[in-house]
Amino acid sequence: MRALHVLQRAFVRQIAFTCSARWRWTQSRIFSSTIPEKHTPSSAMFKHLTSKIKATGPISVAEYTREVLTNPVLGYYVNNDMLGPDGDFITSPEISQIFGELLGIWCVSEWMAAGKPKEFQFVEFGPGRGSLASDILRVFSQLQSVLGGTAVSVHLVEVSPRLSGVQARSLTGDHNQVSSSENDPVYRRGTTGTGLPISWYRNLEDVPKGFSIYLAHEFFDVLPIHKFQKTKKGWREVMVDIDPEDVDRLRFVLVPAPTLASSTLIQADESREHVEVCPEGGVVIQKLSSRIAEDGGAALIADYGHDGTGTDTFRGFRGHKPHDVLTAPGTVDLTADVDFSYLRRLAGDQAACFGPIAQRQFLQNMGIDVRLQVLLRNSPDAATRAQLNRGFDMLTNPAKMGDRFKFFALLNHNRLAPPPPGEKGKKRAPGPLPVAGFSELKV
Ligand code: SAH
Numbered sequence: 001m002r003a004l005h006v007l008q009r010a011f012v013r014q015i016a017f018t019c020s021a022r023w024r025w026t027q028s029r030i031f032s033s034t035i036p037e038k039h040t041p042s043s044a045m046f047k048h049l050t051s052k053i054k055a056t057g058p059i060s061v062a063e064y065t066r067e068v069l070t071n072p073v074l075g076y077y078v079n080n081d082m083l084g085p086d087g088d089f090i091t092s093p094e095i096s097q098i099f100g101e102l103l104g105i106w107c108v109s110e111w112m113a114a115g116k117p118k119e120f121q122f123v124e125f126g127p128g129r130g131s132l133a134s135d136i137l138r139v140f141s142q143l144q145s146v147l148g149g150t151a152v153s154v155h156l157v158e159v160s161p162r163l164s165g166v167q168a169r170s171l172t173g174d175h176n177q178v179s180s181s182e183n184d185p186v187y188r189r190g191t192t193g194t195g196l197p198i199s200w201y202r203n204l205e206d207v208p209k210g211f212s213i214y215l216a217h218e219f220f221d222v223l224p225i226h227k228f229q230k231t232k233k234g235w236r237e238v239m240v241d242i243d244p245e246d247v248d249r250l251r252f253v254l255v256p257a258p259t260l261a262s263s264t265l266i267q268a269d270e271s272r273e274h275v276e277v278c279p280e281g282g283v284v285i286q287k288l289s290s291r292i293a294e295d296g297g298a299a300l301i302a303d304y305g306h307d308g309t310g311t312d313t314f315r316g317f318r319g320h321k322p323h324d325v326l327t328a329p330g331t332v333d334l335t336a337d338v339d340f341s342y343l344r345r346l347a348g349d350q351a352a353c354f355g356p357i358a359q360r361q362f363l364q365n366m367g368i369d370v371r372l373q374v375l376l377r378n379s380p381d382a383a384t385r386a387q388l389n390r391g392f393d394m395l396t397n398p399a400k401m402g403d404r405f406k407f408f409a410l411l412n413h414n415r416l417a418p419p420p421p422g423e424k425g426k427k428r429a430p431g432p433l434p435v436a437g438f439s440e441l442k443v
Pocket residue numbers: 069070077083091092093094125126127128129132157158159160163202216217218219222223
């Protein structure tokens with residue numbers, strides 16, 4: 001507990017004041033309700049989807065989402081830089097530097113709780129514009145006194161070549177290069193501005209094994225979901241088809257017979273009428289849990305979501321406004337709330353699960369109030385102070401991102417094991433460190 005306090009204090013009070021000018025007020029993706037918009041049937045993506053449907057029949061919502069978001073040529077994520085005021089949505093790391101700084105502290109505290117392994121891989125899924133990683137790496141570098149002598153390396157799992165370029169510029173300047181071979185699992189590598197080796201991968205399997213702290217912020221919500229509706233005849237899958245009355249339009253249909261997905265993905269005791277399941281997210285969780293069990297480490301997953309109660313949450317965003325999910329595919333961000341109860345189930349016994357807890361609670365447990373006060377005290381001008389306050393409000397206000405965003409962690413079981421009984425006459429070893437963010441820490 002003391003070690004964690006020292007870390008907290010070193011961070012929230014002493015880290016040099018560096019205020020990024022990133023924050024600008026705009027809409028995050030949590031707000032739903034869909035505004036239909038005029039479709040653009042002539043787009044290459046629309047043609048690609050309709051030719052697929054014409055060839056094989058209606059496609060699952062998961063296949064639709066996979067094509068629309070990550071098709072290697074036409075996909076939304078592959079071609080766009082969608083984050084920020086000029087894009088389609090904004091995320092917490094883009095809103096306030098404090099968010100990334102507190103997550104950086106979380107990573108270091110879990111590394112400490114694991115006994116300070118000599119090698120420490122920081123792995124981030126879907127790093128967007130690289131803002132979260134940049135804030136975290138600043139914390140690592142300012143905690144040199146704690147991390148010194150440890151071989152820290154940075155590993156980014158990113159499907160988008162376009163965004164990997166944005167991340168590389170932000171994190172390395174010019175110190176990176178794209179692999180000359182298409183088959184190289186490390187498709188880009190370099191050295192961060194703080195001197196750490198950094199590599200980019202398309203898949204988790206390509207990231208080297210070893211003690212790692214994994215981070216996924218607004219990553220699971222973009223993984224494809226299957227949608228199911230309870231009917232009198234049992235569960236049926238919702239699919240995407242061409243509208244027979246307007247061939248320039250797509251529509252949802254209910255498949256009359258069970259599909260492989262509807263027969264295998266619904267729990268026997270399911271009580272909801274409409275369910276969304278993200279098997280790809282389940283696979284990532286299983287891989288993460290087994291890596292954590294074998295090599296040590298932890299994963300922190302932050303996203304909007306529910307604990308097995310959500311129903312129809314699939315939605316689209318364009319230009320910071322809700323957008324019909326089937327209209328203008330490839331130009332719209334698609335997302336669904338993360339079902340944390342499903343992730344917990346898939347983690348099984350391999351890892352200990354914490355959360356989900358509300359973002360507001362997590363950030364408060366991590367010391368966001370104190371950190372804000374330090375930054376405010378050191379802020380040179382009123383505009384910066386107002387910006388810091390607005391960012392804080394957006395992240396923690398229950399009516400904004402404070403409640404709908406949740407934090408969920410996977411930890412190695414040994415991390416939580418009680419200490420072995422001490423030798424006779426010797427002082428008993430202290431118990432395991434509390435898990436930062438999930439329990440209240442008094443700084
Ligand atoms: N974490 C960032 C960005 C969130 S947007 C933030 O919070 O600001 C989703 C990110 O995941 C983007 O970087 C996108 O390119 C990436 N992504 C989407 N699908 C992916 C997949 N299947 N594999 C790896 N990265 C993916």
